[in-house]
Amino acid sequence: MTTITNHLRRLRLEHGELTQEALAQKCGVTRQTIISLESGKYMPSLELAFKLAHAFGVKIEDVFVWQPKVARPLDTKDTNNA
Amino acid sequence: MLMKLYKGGVMGSIGTRVLVLDIGAVVLICAVMYSGVLPWVPVDNFAVAATASVVRIGVLIAGLYAWAKLRAREDDTRSFNEQLTGLALIFTSALTFMFFVRMQQMGWHAELSDHGTYAFARDFIHMLIAWWVLSSILTRQALSKLAPEQPLEDERDHAIIARANRAASELLTFLLIAIIARLAFADGGLFGARESSISLFVVTPANIAHWLIGALLLETLVSKGYATWLYRRSDVSAETA
Numbered sequence: 001m002t003t004i005t006n007h008l009r010r011l012r013l014e015h016g017e018l019t020q021e022a023l024a025q026k027c028g029v030t031r032q033t034i035i036s037l038e039s040g041k042y043m044p045s046l047e048l049a050f051k052l053a054h055a056f057g058v059k060i061e062d063v064f065v066w067q068p069k070v071a072r073p074l075d076t077k078d079t080n081n082a
Numbered sequence: 083m084l085m086k087l088y089k090g091g092v093m094g095s096i097g098t099r100v101l102v103l104d105i106g107a108v109v110l111i112c113a114v115m116y117s118g119v120l121p122w123v124p125v126d127n128f129a130v131a132a133t134a135s136v137v138r139i140g141v142l143i144a145g146l147y148a149w150a151k152l153r154a155r156e157d158d159t160r161s162f163n164e165q166l167t168g169l170a171l172i173f174t175s176a177l178t179f180m181f182f183v184r185m186q187q188m189g190w191h192a193e194l195s196d197h198g199t200y201a202f203a204r205d206f207i208h209m210l211i212a213w214w215v216l217s218s219i220l221t222r223q224a225l226s227k228l229a230p231e232q233p234l235e236d237e238r239d240h241a242i243i244a245r246a247n248r249a250a251s252e253l254l255t256f257l258l259i260a261i262i263a264r265l266a267f268a269d270g271g272l273f274g275a276r277e278s279s280i281s282l283f284v285v286t287p288a289n290i291a292h293w294l295i296g297a298l299l300l301e302t303l304v305s306k307g308y309a310t311w312l313y314r315r316s317d318v319s320a321e322t323a
Binding site for chain 1 (some may be wrong): 160161162163229231232233234236237238239255315
């Protein structure tokens, strides 16, 4: 499961309800790729990520959010026994 | 007539059941005719040619059904490449089925001088030409509908195709190794008996050719099948390409 989410749908709505078709044309991809991106089923290349950010006039981190997996705390049982 | 119905969008409203029935009927006809279970339908030259024609036309119709149905959807969530890959899977499945069932009956060493083999090869090539014509027409139609700056395929398509091709090439490698191993154990091969009374089995050039064609067909089938599955699952990353 991917740990990168995006705000494409929200950004589209904020930018005058930009259609998926219009965004796809701006970025030079198919509408189906935008659909896959919005549903979190496709991880874009770095170039496409930049294109999407550029299309909305925002930084790349405003479009994509990386959520690192929460590291499990060290096994306290072992440390206690030591 | 068929194109008139297609253009009129009539086929698009027929639905999935007709499509499934159509494909199922084609496969069933093919299986029955080739299997030889019907004694009054001998697998002679005429039967081979007739069956191949039925399969060819049936698959073509099934392809058009599938295409018309998918295109008729208002909210078309499938890309052109995804739809074309689905059609290619139908065609490849039919070709592979035809090839393997017929080859199994002919013992994998049919010569082109045989009229039945010649008819089968002719129909096989007809299927390939039909696919090439159909895919060319559909691609041209799709291109004409697109805006100038809109691509027909993009990095997601490339990623999926690359992943499917990688899996298919791995299968092809395995199949080639299997063929090499079989040749090694053939009469006169690396481990086969040479000029002795103990003959394992004889391999003819026709055998090798048919095995290689079969391997290529299986590779294509896996490539198209896996790509179709990846499109449906659509859980792909550009980094996997």
